[in-house]
Each structure stands twice: as C-alpha cells, then as structure tokens.
Amino acid sequence: xxxxxxxxxxxxxxxxxxxxxxxxxxxxxxxxxxxxxxxxxxxxxxxxxxxxxxxxxxxxxxxxxxxxxxxxxxxxxxxxxxxxxxxxxxxxxxxxxxxxxxxxxxxxxxxxxxxxxxxxxxxxxxxxxxxxxxxxxxxxxxxxxxxxxxxxxxxxxxxxxxxxxxxxxxxxxxxxxxxxxxxxxxxxxxxxxxxxxxxxxxxxxxxxxxxxxxxxxxxxxxxxxxxxxxxxxxxxxxxxxxxxxxxxxxxxxxxxxxxxxxxxxxxxxxxxxxxxxxxxxxxxxxxxxxxxxxxxxxxxxxxxxxxxxxxxxxxxxxxxxxxxxxxxxxxxxxxxxxxxxxxxxxxxxxxxxxxxxxxxxxxxxxxxxxxxxxxxxxxxxxxxxxxxxxxxxxxxxxxxxxxxxxxxxxxxxxxxxxxxxxxxxxxxxxxxxxxxxxxxxxxxxxxxxxxxxxxxxxxxxxxxxxxxxxxx
Numbered sequence: 001x002x003x004x005x006x007x008x009x010x011x012x013x014x015x016x017x018x019x020x021x022x023x024x025x026x027x028x029x030x031x032x033x034x035x036x037x038x039x040x041x042x043x044x045x046x047x048x049x050x051x052x053x054x055x056x057x058x059x060x061x062x063x064x065x066x067x068x069x070x071x072x073x074x075x076x077x078x079x080x081x082x083x084x085x086x087x088x089x090x091x092x093x094x095x096x097x098x099x100x101x102x103x104x105x106x107x108x109x110x111x112x113x114x115x116x117x118x119x120x121x122x123x124x125x126x127x128x129x130x131x132x133x134x135x136x137x138x139x140x141x142x143x144x145x146x147x148x149x150x151x152x153x154x155x156x157x158x159x160x161x162x163x164x165x166x167x168x169x170x171x172x173x174x175x176x177x178x179x180x181x182x183x184x185x186x187x188x189x190x191x192x193x194x195x196x197x198x199x200x201x202x203x204x205x206x207x208x209x210x211x212x213x214x215x216x217x218x219x220x221x222x223x224x225x226x227x228x229x230x231x232x233x234x235x236x237x238x239x240x241x242x243x244x245x246x247x248x249x250x251x252x253x254x255x256x257x258x259x260x261x262x263x264x265x266x267x268x269x270x271x272x273x274x275x276x277x278x279x280x281x282x283x284x285x286x287x288x289x290x291x292x293x294x295x296x297x298x299x300x301x302x303x304x305x306x307x308x309x310x311x312x313x314x315x316x317x318x319x320x321x322x323x324x325x326x327x328x329x330x331x332x333x334x335x336x337x338x339x340x341x342x343x344x345x346x347x348x349x350x351x352x353x354x355x356x357x358x359x360x361x362x363x364x365x366x367x368x369x370x371x372x373x374x375x376x377x378x379x380x381x382x383x384x385x386x387x388x389x390x391x392x393x394x395x396x397x398x399x400x401x402x403x404x405x406x407x408x409x410x411x412x413x414x415x416x417x418x419x420x421x422x423x424x425x426x427x428x429x430x431x432x433x434x435x436x437x438x439x440x441x442x443x444x445x446x447x448x449x450x451x452x453x454x455x456x457x458x459x460x461x462x463x464x465x466x467x468x469x470x471x472x
Contacts (some may be wrong), residue, residue, distance in 0.1 A: 001064075002025060002027070005027070005030060005061050005063060006029055006062065006064045007032060007050045007064070007066070007081075007233060008022075008029060008079075009033070009050075009066065009075075009077060011033040011036030011040055012041065012278070013342075014081070014091040016065075017149055018066060019238035020147065020152075020418055020423075020465075021103075021148050022104075028046070028218050029045050029046065030048055031048075032047070033049050034050070038311070050075075051119065054076060057186070058117040059081055059084055061418070062086055063145070064410065064439065064446070065077075065078065065081045065088045067088060067090055067091075068090075068091055068411050069186035073195075074195070075392075089173075091146065091148070091169075091230075092141070092170070092172065092176065093173040095407065097144075098151060098434050104154075105333070108151070109160045110176070110179055111160060111179060111183075111289075112130075112163045112165055112180070112181035112210070112283070113164050113182055114164075114165050114170060114181070115182070115185045116187045116188075116333070117185060117328075117330070117336065118184045118185065118282070119143075119164045119166070119280045120142070120307060120310075121271070121279045121306060122182070122184060123142075123379070124139065124143065124304065125145075125283035125301060126139075126287060128299030128304040129296060129299075130300070132289065132297075132304075133292045133293065133296035134438075135159060136157060136159045136160070138150040138153070139160035140162070141163040141164040141165050141469060142165065142169070146288075168193065168203075170204065171199075175178045176206065176209070176210075176264060177209050177210040178209075179212065180212035180290065181207035181208055181212070181213060182212075182215070182286055183205070183208060183213075183222045183226075184219070184222065184278065185216050185222050186200070186219065186221035186222055188331065188332070190354050191427045192354040199294075203291070205225050206225075208232065209262075210235065213231075213233070214232070214234070214285045214286065216235060216236075216291070218237055233245070234258045234300060235271065235278070235285055236283040240253055242255050243255065243256050245281050246281070247281075248266075249304075252266065252269075252277075252280060254267075256285065258288065261288075263284050263288075264297060264302070265286070268302050270301075270304060271306045271311055273336075274339075276306075282427050283301070284297045284301070288385075291381060307328040308454065309325065309451055310452035311324075311411060314345060314462070316409055317426075320426065320433055320435060321434045321435070322434075322435045323434055324457050325436060326437055326439065326453045327450055327455065328438040328439060328440060329440075329443065330440060333440070334438040335364065336401075338367060339363075339439040341367065343367060343369050346371045346436055346438065347374070347422070347436065347437045348374075349376075349381055349440075350374070350439045350442050350444075350446065351377060351442040351443070351445045352442075353441070355440075357384045360384075361384040361388045361389055365389035369392075370392060372397075372424050372425045373394065374398060374417055374421050375398075375443040377441060377445075378398070379396075402451070414456060415460075416444065418456040419456075419463070437453075437454065
C-alpha cells in the first residue's frame with residue numbers, strides 16, 4: 001500500500017476506521033461519498049464525488065477501492081472499478097488482509113456469526129463464553145467495535161475475535177476464511193440490495209469457508225448450505241444426532257465436539273424461548289470448536305443478558321404485557337417473536353426491503369387480537385392481513401387509503417405516530433394479551449434506527465394511563 005492511492009467509498013463508522021490503518025501503511029487516501037465529504041476534507045483527506053470520478057479516467061489511478069457495506073454491488077462507481085480491473089474490497093476484507101499480513105501482530109482466530117436473525121445475540125453470547133473461559137477476545141464487526149480497531153488494540157490484545165457479519169459485509173469479503181463460522185438461518189431480507197434470494201444466500205455461505213462450518217438444522221436454507229461442505233456441524237432444538245448439538249432432557253448437549261457433553265440447562269438461557277436456545281447452541285458450537293470447556297460455556301451463558309429492543313418487557317398494565325422487539329426487522333424475526341405469545345396485538349410496519357409478509361400472516365393469524373400498522377409499507381401488511389386474517393381488526397396510523405382498513409389521524413412526527421399506535425393497540429388488548437412491537441420491517445422510513453423505534457415505543461407505553469387501556 002505504501003505510496004499507492006486507495007479510494008474509500010462511503011463515510012460511515014467502518015470507513016472512518018480505515019483512515020489510521022491506511023495512513024500507517026503510507027497509503028494515499030481519497031474519500032468519495034454521497035455525504036460526509038466535508039468532514040473527510042476537514043481531516044485532511046482528498047475527496048471526490050462519485051460523479052466526478054465517473055466523468056473522467058480518475059478511477060484508473062487507484063490501486064484499491066474499499067467500499068462501505070451499504071454500497072450495493074450495482075453502484076455505478078463499484079461496477080466501473082471492477083470493470084477497470086481494480087480490486088473492490090469491503091472493510092472486512094481489508095481487515096482480514098491486514099490480519100493475515102500480521103501488521104498488528106500474530107494472526108487472530110476469527111469466529112464468524114451470520115444469519116438473517118439472531119446474529120447480535122449469538123455474538124454477544126459467544127463473547128460472554130470466551131470471557132468465562134479467560135480467553136482474550138473482542139466482539140467486533142456489526143457488534144462492539146470495528147474489526148480494525150480490535151486488531152490495532154495492544155492492551156489487552158485479543159487472541160480470538162467474535163465477529164458479527166451481515167450479508168453486505170460478507171458480499172465484499174471473498175477471502176475471509178474463519179477458524180469457525182456459523183449460519184444461523186436464512187430468510188427473505190435485503191433482497192433489494194442483493195438482487196434476489198440466491199445472491200443473498202451465497203453471501204451468507206461465505207461464513208462457512210473456514211476450518212469449521214456450523215449451520216442451524218431447523219432452518220431449511222441454512223441446513224442446505226451445510227450439505228455443500230463435508231464435515232459441517234449442525235445444531236437443532238431437538239435431540240442431536242452424532243456430530244450435532246441440540247437439546248436433550250432439558251439440557252444443551254454437544255455430540256459434535258465432545259462425547260455427549262452436557263453444556264447448560266435450557267432453563268438458564270436468556271432470552272428464554274426457542275430463538276434464545278438456538279442462539280445459545282450456535283454460540284456454544286463456535287466456542288466448543290476451539291476447545292472451550294463445557295463449564296465455561298455454561299458460565300458464559302448464565303452470565304449473559306440480552307441487549308435492548310430484543311423481546312424486552314417494557315411494562316405490565318392491567319394484566320397486559322407490552323413488549324419491545326424492535327430488532328425484529330424482517331418477517332422471519334417477527335415470526336419467532338409472535339409465536340412466543342398466545343394472544344397478540346401486533347404493532348408492525350416499516351420498510352420491507354423486498355420481503356413478503358403473506359406466509360408470516362397466514363401462520364400467525366390465529367394469535368392476532370388486533371393489528372396496528374405504521375410505516376411506508378403498511379399497505380402491504382394490510383393486504384396480507386385482508387387475505388389471510390380477514391376477521392382481525394386492523395388500524396393504520398398515518399397516511400393511507402387501504403380499503404377496509406380503519407385509519408387514525410395523521411401525526412406530524414414519528415414519536416407522535418408511535419404514541420397513537422400504542423394507544424390504539426392498548427385499546428385492542430385485554431388482560432392476558434401482549435401488545436408486541438415486532439415490526440417485521442426496517443425502521444429507516446420513520447426512525448433513525450431500530451433502537452430509536454424501540455425507545456419511541458417504550459416511551460409511549462410508559463406514558464399510558466388507565467383510560468388508555470379501556471377497551472372499546
């Protein structure tokens with residue numbers, strides 16, 4: 001890299017983490033972005049707009065393009081770079097190359113977690129297990145800190161990296177070969193970015209290219225990936241076969257990396273329920289693949305507490321539970337959340353990103369007491385509900401002219417819309433019901449992120465008073 005020009009596409013957290021390592025390698029940096037160029041220029045970096053770079057032969061001078069994960073493969077600048085024979089890497093690929101070159105000391109062991117849902121919980125569980133095993137480690141990637149920052153830290157120096165990776169990051173990381181990697185599950189998500197289901201699956205499959213591949217056997221798409229690679233380890237909610245992890249007699253059982261090793265009681269897993277147990281099995285499998293003892297697995301899982309906006313009980317009022325699962329940003333995640341409750345008032349909607357909700361609605365219809373819809377793609381939810389749950393009352397808060405769907409008044413801001421949605425949802429509910437924010441869609445049409453959406457829901461729930469939950 002010394003003396004060579006590198007184009008950094010994008011100016012988010014991962015892109016900013018590239019600057020010091022590239023400077024330490026004596027590379028010449030130019031930043032291009034739809035926004036953020038002023039900030040980059042203020043740091044003394046060269047900048048150029050994508051249009052300026054495409055309007056001339058300027059791309060030819062770059063030895064490498066490092067793209068932020070949000071830039072899709074169809075971005076004109078990235079397409080032009082690839083056609084010109086310029087390598088296009090993501091920040092994860094660059095981090096891998098830096099690590100393999102031992103720029104910051106001996107190579108680390110990477111344990112990679114991906115999947116449509118459960119990535120963050122699994123990665124955090126894994127980090128807790130590694131800590132319990134007294135293994136110097138760091139959670140990084142989509143959780144914690146950027147991978148480059150973890151590599152550059154000398155005190156304490158991480159020997160093992162618990163790396164959460166999205167399909168975006170894996171798409172731009174063709175060389176990564178982790179010590180072990182897990183694909184938890186694969187359901188429709190980000191199809192607009194990838195251009196279809198098959199490219200999305202192929203991106204996820206890159207987590208399985210290392211020494212040990214691990215897949216969720218209860219998920220058809222993940223299980224199918226496991227059949228591609230000989231010796232892939234699987235995990236399931238039921239009794240495990242030889243070479244698998246699973247549940248037997250109320251215990252997590254390892255028959256892959258040990259001889260019927262009991263790892264932890266299901267009753268100690270947090271969050272409770274099938275999704276939490278599956279995540280715990282995946283984290284345990286990754287840890288066991290590098291020789292972590294069963295006792296450390298149990299202690300790590302016992303010490304783990306779930307992060308915010310993941311099936312968090314906000315309040316119980318007049319026998320009604322109000323649960324924030326704003327992290328359920330696609331139909332697959334919402335399914336797990338809804339199936340954990342017998343009677344649900346569902347608060348849903350947002351950006352579907354090309355996913356369909358018909359299969360989800362058909363499966364959960366008999367659990368729905370009422371539905372309150374918000375967000376840009378609310379009409380797609382309303383149409384699916386009309387087809388598969390025609391007797392369930394549905395209200396859409398905000399703009400919309402869906403036939404047969406009641407409409408609450410439009411409000412001027414997202415928090416006001418959420419407050420109205422929560423009030424309406426509370427009026428649908430009776431004692432024993434759950435008012436559940438499990439949107440099945442992304443949040444960026446209305447909110448800063450899923451955390452903002454969850455906080456807005458929680459604030460609205462805490463502001464409820466007795467008359468708000470009086471039934472219609």
